[in-house]
Amino acid sequence: MDCNRLHTYLDTEPLVAPPAEVLEHLSQCASCREAWALAGKVQRILRSLPEPYVPLGFEERVLILSRRASEHRHHRVARGWALALAATLLLGISIGIVLQWAAAPMGGYQLRTGAILVPADTATVVRIALDAAHPLHHVGFTVNVPQGMQLQGHPGEQQVAWSGELAQGRNVLNLRLVARSGAAGTLETALHYAGQDNIFKVQVVAIEDESLRGIVRRLLARMKLV
Amino acid sequence: MTGNDDRRVEFEALVRPHLGMLYRLAYRFTGHSQDAEDLVQELMVRLYRSPRNLAAMPTLRRWLVRVLHNLFVDQWRHRLHTPFGHLHPEPWDGLFENVAGVPSPEQEAHAADLRRQVLAALYNLSNEHRALLVLHDVEGRSLPELTDVLHLPLGTLKSRLFRARRKLRTALSERNPSARPDVVADEVSQYGL
Numbered sequence: 001m002d003c004n005r006l007h008t009y010l011d012t013e014p015l016v017a018p019p020a021e022v023l024e025h026l027s028q029c030a031s032c033r034e035a036w037a038l039a040g041k042v043q044r045i046l047r048s049l050p051e052p053y054v055p056l057g058f059e060e061r062v063l064i065l066s067r068r069a070s071e072h073r074h075h076r077v078a079r080g081w082a083l084a085l086a087a088t089l090l091l092g093i094s095i096g097i098v099l100q101w102a103a104a105p106m107g108g109y110q111l112r113t114g115a116i117l118v119p120a121d122t123a124t125v126v127r128i129a130l131d132a133a134h135p136l137h138h139v140g141f142t143v144n145v146p147q148g149m150q151l152q153g154h155p156g157e158q159q160v161a162w163s164g165e166l167a168q169g170r171n172v173l174n175l176r177l178v179a180r181s182g183a184a185g186t187l188e189t190a191l192h193y194a195g196q197d198n199i200f201k202v203q204v205v206a207i208e209d210e211s212l213r214g215i216v217r218r219l220l221a222r223m224k225l226v
Numbered sequence: 227m228t229g230n231d232d233r234r235v236e237f238e239a240l241v242r243p244h245l246g247m248l249y250r251l252a253y254r255f256t257g258h259s260q261d262a263e264d265l266v267q268e269l270m271v272r273l274y275r276s277p278r279n280l281a282a283m284p285t286l287r288r289w290l291v292r293v294l295h296n297l298f299v300d301q302w303r304h305r306l307h308t309p310f311g312h313l314h315p316e317p318w319d320g321l322f323e324n325v326a327g328v329p330s331p332e333q334e335a336h337a338a339d340l341r342r343q344v345l346a347a348l349y350n351l352s353n354e355h356r357a358l359l360v361l362h363d364v365e366g367r368s369l370p371e372l373t374d375v376l377h378l379p380l381g382t383l384k385s386r387l388f389r390a391r392r393k394l395r396t397a398l399s400e401r402n403p404s405a406r407p408d409v410v411a412d413e414v415s416q417y418g419l
Contacts, residue, residue: 007392008388010391010395011387011388011391011392011395012384012387012388012391035395035399038395038398038399039391039395041340042344042394042395042398043363045340045341045344046344046348046359046363046364047364049254049364051250052249052250052262054246054249054250055249055259055263058245058246058263059242059246061263062245062263062266062267062270063238063241063242063245063270065267066267066270066271066273066274067234067238067274069267069271069274070271070274070275174258174259
């Protein structure tokens, strides 16, 4: 066994119960031990990734939109933000803002009160679209979360801030929001760039899942989607 | 109810039980919830437009995995999504639970950093390589099983897996030119080295 064969072994075999020749080589080669250690950790990380969560209403949404798209052959298939807009229409949980200093809802439908509804005690993705005319570097982001709500992965934090970049064109920020039943308040997203701030606010109300399902059903019926 | 309605109802009854599975797989392929929805929707649109006799398929679930994989590998293009690091929620959460023992804060930080790097490297691979790593290394499907699911020869899958792992490992090695000595020791001590 030499280093090349060891690396081939790493890229083709599960790293359990290695044969004696592999163990012997590892005992003599520090760089291969490092490679082995890294490969083992990578395999365990990949194997331990959690099961993705299926969003609320996904099955109904995808069947309804697919049916409608297939019925209108000359229409473009609703994809990307067309789908996001449809999701907005159905659930009222997507919002959009336009960078370039014109913060405004981007065609997204919100409830007449201006609020968006999310199911209580369930992680709900609130999507924020950022359209950038040019690539932007060193953009500061700050999300202020209302009392009774939190971003998944950030328990107890009412403010989450970080810096990053925006690519040219559409950028999508997914905020996975978890809210207690009855919690209500303003979800505030602030962008800081080149000494300027741009803040977008939206009211969020958390209600019981069953109540939300009822609202969605009524909305669908009104829109003649069901 | 018209004949078209009947076919639609039958079609939806057949595919509905598999939509959750398709979404989860699509999410792992694309790394993004909206892209996953788009991918499954596109698959459903195609199936609506080209009705097959799904009811006669003995292994519908397996067939759906294959057509989703083929759609992703052959025709899917990346959307312009900025990877918002820690706010891209799903893959990052709950991973500490899988670390054996009680890690120190420093070990936790290192492990979390490595996980981010692994995921970033995974989502920088080509669709073809990422899809195979997802099916094989994430979902734990064996290569013989995948030859059946994907209708690809075993040799093709082996060489593809080799290249995918090599690229992933190369990308990570470039970011980790020297693994930490204590991590190496942990990793190899189980073999008495």
